[in-house]
Amino acid sequence: MNSDHQAEASSGGPIVRLAGVNKHYGALHVLNNINLDVVKGEVVVILGPSGSGKSTLCRTINRLETIDEGTITIDGKTLPEEGKALARLRADVGMVFQSFNLFAHKTILENVTLGPIKVKGMKKSEADKLAMQLLERVGVANQAAKLPAQLSGGQQQRVAIARALAMKPKVMLFDEPTSALDPEMINEVLDTMVSLAREGMTMLVVTHEMGFARKAADRVIFMADGQIVEQATPEEFFTNPQSARAKDFLSKLITNH
Numbered sequence: 001m002n003s004d005h006q007a008e009a010s011s012g013g014p015i016v017r018l019a020g021v022n023k024h025y026g027a028l029h030v031l032n033n034i035n036l037d038v039v040k041g042e043v044v045v046i047l048g049p050s051g052s053g054k055s056t057l058c059r060t061i062n063r064l065e066t067i068d069e070g071t072i073t074i075d076g077k078t079l080p081e082e083g084k085a086l087a088r089l090r091a092d093v094g095m096v097f098q099s100f101n102l103f104a105h106k107t108i109l110e111n112v113t114l115g116p117i118k119v120k121g122m123k124k125s126e127a128d129k130l131a132m133q134l135l136e137r138v139g140v141a142n143q144a145a146k147l148p149a150q151l152s153g154g155q156q157q158r159v160a161i162a163r164a165l166a167m168k169p170k171v172m173l174f175d176e177p178t179s180a181l182d183p184e185m186i187n188e189v190l191d192t193m194v195s196l197a198r199e200g201m202t203m204l205v206v207t208h209e210m211g212f213a214r215k216a217a218d219r220v221i222f223m224a225d226g227q228i229v230e231q232a233t234p235e236e237f238f239t240n241p242q243s244a245r246a247k248d249f250l251s252k253l254i255t256n257h
């Protein structure tokens with residue numbers, strides 16, 4: 001499967017590879033020997049208690065955070081320290097955060113065209129066309145001329161997804177994309193993510209939405225205290241968790257929701 005929104009992978013190897021990744025915040029060992037390969041078209045859901053290092057893991061993949069030890073490669077290329085090469089490789093990694101992070105004083109259309117024009121040197125007319133296709137794709141094309149504040153949270157988050165897709169990333173990272181949304185808007189964002197997954201997008205998703213994990217994940221990774229404690233198919237993980245930490249995590253979810 002190949003999506004129109006996804007750049008061709010070139011290496012034939014994993015799209016994302018973390019090997020022996022360690023990171024500390026002072027005395028806190030926030031990422032403890034992380035080894036993780038995500039292959040093309042795979043949807044990996046990362047679960048784990050608050051503070052287990054899930055966001056930090058996402059941020060290192062995009063080099064928003066440095067690592068102390070180990071290597072991170074995107075489609076076979078090591079993340080450069082800085083400069084133009086970093087900007088190029090970062091364009092391969094689309095990121096959607098809990099807070100939508102849209103530019104408040106730019107229209108929805110401009111929010112989506114900015115990256116392709118500034119980073120990829122795309123002509124405005126071409127960028128507008130691409131952006132309108134993507135806004136159509138996430139169901140908010142009729143909002144293109146508005147400012148972010150005029151949209152609901154669910155609509156803004158779908159714009160954030162369109163904006164990330166406009167760079168034709170090789171992988172999309174989602175860090176709790178529905179956590180800041182009112183309940184009635186969660187599904188419209190999850191549905192967009194499910195259809196992206198079905199189109200073959202390579203995705204790494206941190207979420208507390210177990211329904212999404214069950215429906216869309218090829219693999220669930222459970223993190224605790226900076227380590228990958230367990231990984232399995234969603235079916236295996238939810239019905240037969242192996243570690244005490246995972247059992248405890250799942251039992252709390254069942255009682256709280």
Ligand SMILES: Nc1ncnc2c1ncn2[C@@H]1O[C@H](COP(=O)(O)OP(=O)(O)O)[C@@H](O)[C@H]1O
Pocket residue numbers: 025028030048049050051052053054055056057
């Ligand atoms: N910039 C930072 N400086 C110091 N500690 C941090 C920083 N960012 C996160 N942490 C700590 O690292 C741990 C993991 O955080 P995070 O990756 O946000 O976890 P999660 O996303 O799983 O909730 C937490 O204990 C958090 O307080």
Ligand SMILES: [Mg+2]
Pocket residue numbers: 054055056176
């Ligand atoms: Mg987090």
